[in-house]
Amino acid sequence: MAPPFRRLLGAEIVTAPDVDTDQLGTFSGEIARPAPVVETCALKAELAFQTMDVDCAIASEGSYGPIDRLPFRPSGVEIMAFVDRRRGLKIIETMATHRTNWRLFTFASGAPEVRAAAVSMGFPEYGVFVIANKDRSRPIKELASLDEVVAAVDREATRSEDGKAILIADMRAHRNPTRMKVLRALSWKLAKRLQCLCPKCGVPGFGHTGSRRGLPCEGCSAPTHWIDFEIDGCTVCGHAAARPRKDGRQIASRLSCKSCRSASPG
Numbered sequence: 079m080a081p082p083f084r085r086l087l088g089a090e091i092v093t094a095p096d097v098d099t100d101q102l103g104t105f106s107g108e109i110a111r112p113a114p115v116v117e118t119c120a121l122k123a124e125l126a127f128q129t130m131d132v133d134c135a136i137a138s139e140g141s142y143g144p145i146d147r148l149p150f151r152p153s154g155v156e157i158m159a160f161v162d163r164r165r166g167l168k169i170i171e172t173m174a175t176h177r178t179n180w181r182l183f184t185f186a187s188g189a190p191e192v193r194a195a196a197v198s199m200g201f202p203e204y205g206v207f208v209i210a211n212k213d214r215s216r217p218i219k220e221l222a223s224l225d226e227v228v229a230a231v232d233r234e235a236t237r238s239e240d241g242k243a244i245l246i247a248d249m250r251a252h253r254n255p256t257r258m259k260v261l262r263a264l265s266w267k268l269a270k271r272l273q274c275l276c277p278k279c280g281v282p283g284f285g286h287t288g289s290r291r292g293l294p295c296e297g298c299s300a301p302t303h304w305i306d307f308e309i310d311g312c313t314v315c316g317h318a319a320a321r322p323r324k325d326g327r328q329i330a331s332r333l334s335c336k337s338c339r340s341a342s343p344g
């Protein structure tokens with residue numbers, strides 16, 4: 079994260095000491111998040127103020143897993159929060175990605191596929207966790223070799239009431255090179271956003287806050303559900319400005335229009 083903040087903003091990033099971010103939830107699931115992922119990310123950034131006398135803090139939070147519509151295609155979203163407590167500023171940037179090694183397998187003790195499953199998740203370059211299926215409170219985290227993974231699966235499966243252990247990708251960023259790449263891209267996005275100052279109050283972080291639907295139909299000009307304008311806003315003074323779609327489109331397809339569709343024969 080340091081290069082974009084140094085290059086674009088002249089800001090130095092340092093690691094906040096003695097911050098236990100696990101209190102806000104863990105990837106291995108033994109501690110649940112106290113709030114939805116975006117709020118949790120901002121709370122995590124604010125933890126830095128407990129141990130450092132600074133005005134600004136950044137944190138990231140990731141959420142990975144199967145998505146409902148495409149159950150066999152794992153995906154994720156990375157969230158990065160910037161908090162400036164002096165200006166009362168909170169900027170959240172997100173990045174959705176399909177670039178992930180996230181997988182979850184369930185094995186009984188002695189299952190022959192454990193090694194191949196771990197390798198398919200990139201182990202040992204990427205980390206993996208082993209968790210007893212019926213007791214998720216004690217995930218086995220620092221596994222260093224395939225032998226250790228197999229032993230942990232056997233042990234945790236035996237310990238679990240249903241005889242099953244979960245083998246799951248370690249999504250902590252320091253054990254997941256793919257996440258690190260996404261986080262690098264997201265930190266450029268966040269730093270670029272902070273470069274944009276609100277035209278009204280001058281606070282950093284002016285940028286996309288939403289969109290307005292209603293792009294007119296090409297046939298009858300009635301508003302459709304297509305996006306008409308993108309809205310940029312300032313989270314401090316509330317100033318907002320509409321800007322046209324990036325792709326320059328000014329009319330929506332007839333197919334997206336309720337009245338044209340119901341009027342057309344057949």
Ligand SMILES: [Zn+2]
Nearest residue numbers: 295298335338
């Ligand atoms: Zn129409």
Ligand SMILES: [Zn+2]
Nearest residue numbers: 276279312315
């Ligand atoms: Zn403003």
